[in-house]
Amino acid sequence: MIYQQTGMMIRQTSYSESSRIITILTESGExxxxxxxxxxxPKNQFITLRQGYLEALFTYNRFKGMGxxxxxxxxxxxxxxxxxxxxxxxxxYILEVISRALEDDIAEPGFYRLLKKAFKLLDEGNSxxxxxxxxxxxxxPAYGGxxxxxxxxxxxxxxYKKYSHYSFKYHNVICYDCLTDETLERTIPVSNRVLYxxxxLQSVKLDDVNSIKLSEDTGRQLLKFIEVMYEEYSGVFFRSRKLVDPQ
Structure with a gap:
């Protein structure tokens, strides 16, 4: 059966000297x-797939399994x-975070919408x-956090203006009025701006995000804080993270 679906290539692997197996994530999340x-x-009809990230209409034959x-x-x-x-x-980095959460035979259209929105924001020059x-x-949440x-x-x-720490003991924020030796156990200092x-980002609807403008310093602090959450709550490490911040 012939299919036409919009999607993005999320991984590829060599199959032979001339051919590759690619995996696409469709807009329906499959x-x-x-x-x-x-x-x-060197010259083939799929050469455009070797030219970086893109969204495309893929035409393919498939009955069961690989098409x-x-x-x-x-x-x-x-x-x-x-x-x-x-x-x-x-x-x-974004593609790895989304693609590693995918499960076989479970459609995740929300993941595709998030991927497309993120690529659009990046391409338009947002932070x-x-x-x-x-x-x-x-x-x-897809990683258990x-x-x-x-x-x-x-x-x-x-x-939020009084928030100053995140506690892994209470799994929540702590304001500076409540800081004691006891409440400071297993905490990390985090600026209220980053927490805000x-x-x-957690509460905003994806369709309402048209731009995100932050200074590079605040953006770095924000990403670092969220990565610490992943380390604590999921134990997952993403290889692409090293490319974003090799420190």
Whole structure:
């Protein structure tokens, strides 16, 4: 049966000297493995897939299992992402975070919408660290974690201007009025600005995000905080993270 579906290539692996097996994530959230014959040849109809990240209309034959790719019609080339190494590394990080959470035979259309939104924001020149943070915050529940940032774990107040620490003992934020030797156990200092933006990214609807503008310093701090949450609550480490911040 012949299919036509919009999607993005999320992984590829060599199959033979001339061919590759690619996996696309469709806009319906399905992973589709496809044999791309002649992919490795200098001149072939799939050469556009070797030119960086893109969204395309994929035409393929498939009955069960792996399909055979017939044609690729590009719909979005993401020129800024593919033309800027720093932005490209953030796109790679984002793709890894989303693709590793996918499960076989379970459609995740929300993951595709998040991927497309993130790539659009990156391509339009928004803060790379902030966009990557958006994806990590939205994907944290898929890795078994959850951010609790809306009120102090001790006094219950929700004045973010007073937040100063995140507690792994209480799994919540603590305001500076409630800091004691006991409440400081297993905490990390976090600026209230970073906590505010993390809460915003968690609660905002994806369709309402048209731009994210943060200074590079604040963006780096925000991403670092969320990565610490992943380390604590999921234990997952993403290889692409080293490209974004090799320190």
């Amino acid at each position: 992973q589709v493995p496809l044999m791309a014959r002649g992919f490795n040849k 055979t790719l017939n044609d690729v019609d590009v719909t979005e080339r993401y020129k800024n992402i593919n033309g800027n190494f720093d932005v490209y590394t953030h796109a790679s 790379s660290f902030a966009v990557t943070s958006l994806v990590l915050v939205k994907m944290l 959850q951010l609790n940032l809306d009120s102090c774990a001790v006094c219950g107040r929700n004045d 933006f993390a809460l915003y």
